[in-house]
Amino acid sequence: MEQLFRRHYARMLRVARTILGDEQESKDVVSDIFVALLSGRTTMMPGTEERYLLTSVRNQCLKRLRHECVKRQMALASVMTGTASDDMDADDERLADIDEFVAGSLSEQERRIFRLRFTDGCTYEEIAAAEGISRVAVWKHLSHALNLIKNHFKKQ
Amino acid sequence: MQTNDNHQLFLDMQEHPENYTDSELEAMMDELDREPDVDKEWKRIRARSPLLTSLRRIAAVLIPVLIASGIAWAIIPQVISNDESNERDAETATVRQADTEGADVSPVRFNDVRLDSILGVVATHYGKAVEFRSSATRGMKFFTTWKPDRPLTDFIEGLNMFDGLQLTIQHDTIFVDAVAGKEDGE
Numbered sequence: 250m251e252q253l254f255r256r257h258y259a260r261m262l263r264v265a266r267t268i269l270g271d272e273q274e275s276k277d278v279v280s281d282i283f284v285a286l287l288s289g290r291t292t293m294m295p296g297t298e299e300r301y302l303l304t305s306v307r308n309q310c311l312k313r314l315r316h317e318c319v320k321r322q323m324a325l326a327s328v329m330t331g332t333a334s335d336d337m338d339a340d341d342e343r344l345a346d347i348d349e350f351v352a353g354s355l356s357e358q359e360r361r362i363f364r365l366r367f368t369d370g371c372t373y374e375e376i377a378a379a380e381g382i383s384r385v386a387v388w389k390h391l392s393h394a395l396n397l398i399k400n401h402f403k404k405q
Numbered sequence: 406m407q408t409n410d411n412h413q414l415f416l417d418m419q420e421h422p423e424n425y426t427d428s429e430l431e432a433m434m435d436e437l438d439r440e441p442d443v444d445k446e447w448k449r450i451r452a453r454s455p456l457l458t459s460l461r462r463i464a465a466v467l468i469p470v471l472i473a474s475g476i477a478w479a480i481i482p483q484v485i486s487n488d489e490s491n492e493r494d495a496e497t498a499t500v501r502q503a504d505t506e507g508a509d510v511s512p513v514r515f516n517d518v519r520l521d522s523i524l525g526v527v528a529t530h531y532g533k534a535v536e537f538r539s540s541a542t543r544g545m546k547f548f549t550t551w552k553p554d555r556p557l558t559d560f561i562e563g564l565n566m567f568d569g570l571q572l573t574i575q576h577d578t579i580f581v582d583a584v585a586g587k588e589d590g591e
Contacts, residue, residue, distance in 0.1 A: 251447060258443050266437050270415040276446065283450045288511075372438040384434055385427045392422045 253298055254283055260370030261306045267366065268310040278309045303370050350398060359394045366391060512552045520545045520570075520581070528579055531557045539583035542570055 258279065265275035282305050285291040293301050351363055362380065365371040366387075373384045380387065418425055418433050515523050521543040524535045530553055537543050547567065551560050561572045561579070571582045 254447055254450070255443055258446060259441055262441050263438060270412045276441075276449075280446070280450050280453065284453050287450070373434040374438065385430050388418075388430050388434060389422050392419050395419055 250283070250287060253302070257299060257302050257370075261302055263372065264303060264306045264367060264370045265310050268307065275310075278306060282306065282309065303368060306370075307367060351394070354397060355394050359390050362387060362390045363394050512550045514548075514550045516548055517546050519543065520547060520564075523547060523549070523551075524579060524581070527551055527557070527560060532577070533557065533574070534578045535581065536578055537581045539581065542581050542583050545570065 261279045261282070262275055265278045266272065269275050269278070282291075282302065286293070351360055355363060358380065362376055365376045365379065366373075371379070373387050376387045377384045382390075415433060415437075418430060422430060513526075521535070521537065528535045545567075547564070549563060557574065557579075561574060564570060564572055569584055571584050573580045573582070
């Protein structure tokens with residue numbers, strides 16, 4: 250477990266920081282995931298650890314935003330989910346909607362950048378190197394993608 | 406990243422990057438990608454681990470009793486074993502959520518521990534005495550898990566599945582007998 254933590258912690262924290270924008274809250278989300286694993290409340294299928302951990306961070310961050318309804322965080326919550334509803338049952342559906350929108354509406358490069366940041370937990374530097382563009386260009390691509398997602402879900 | 410102002414700045418930079426200079430965006434990205442102190446965070450998470458917390462609580466309660474009874478030496482290293490072995494315990498314990506929810510204590514795993522030490526801990530928890538009617542069984546060692554929130558009979562039944570051993574509970578005493586024909590094989 251410690252090896253998994255050391256291997257994936259930085260990536261998990263990056264995903265949480267990018268969604269929550271709060272250092273302590275981001276650490277808490279990642280910590281909760283590992284505490285659940287250490288206690289045996291959660292188990293992972295062999296071979297799926299990295300995907301499980303990073304997806305869990307993304308989902309837990311979104312759920313935390315919805316639960317706490319912190320005013321200062323709602324703007325980003327709406328960016329990621331398009332709604333401030335407390336309907337937890339719809340979380341997975343909304344996440345699936347995001348994935349579907351990303352696949353159908355973003356440019357190929359934006360899809361890659363979006364996935365590298367929010368699914369793989371890559372640094373801006375790593376994304377820039379992979380795409381052969383500057384970090385600022387990466388930020389602007391992500392910003393554009395998030396704004397498109399926000400507008401898409403506002404229409405629903 | 407630590408304050409509301411920074412958080413608002415983070416949100417605004419995402420929505421309106423055109424309002425910021427490249428160096429301002431770079432500074433925000435540096436902050437978001439800052440490498441964490443992994444050692445410190447790992448220690449923090451381990452401190453929150455329910456199993457580790459429970460083990461420490463059990464040790465705090467039982468060690469003074471065990472020291473007073475003179476049988477502490479064998480079991481203390483197992484109860485307060487190092488972080489790595491506790492982690493293995495957490496990974497290998499068969500108890501899952503359904504078993505532990507609402508329970509006050511988590512399972513205790515005995516790794517290669519003498520029977521007299523194991524029973525010293527377990528019997529104390531249930532307010533029982535232990536009587537070895539076969540001295541040969543005292544030194545038998547076991548790898549087993551004890552769930553303090555479960556009835557004593559559950560644990561005794563588990564031990565009775567091992568060869569060469571028969572435990573019975575009579576009133577306030579756990580009697581330990583060797584099973585004829587099996588003890589030699591141990």
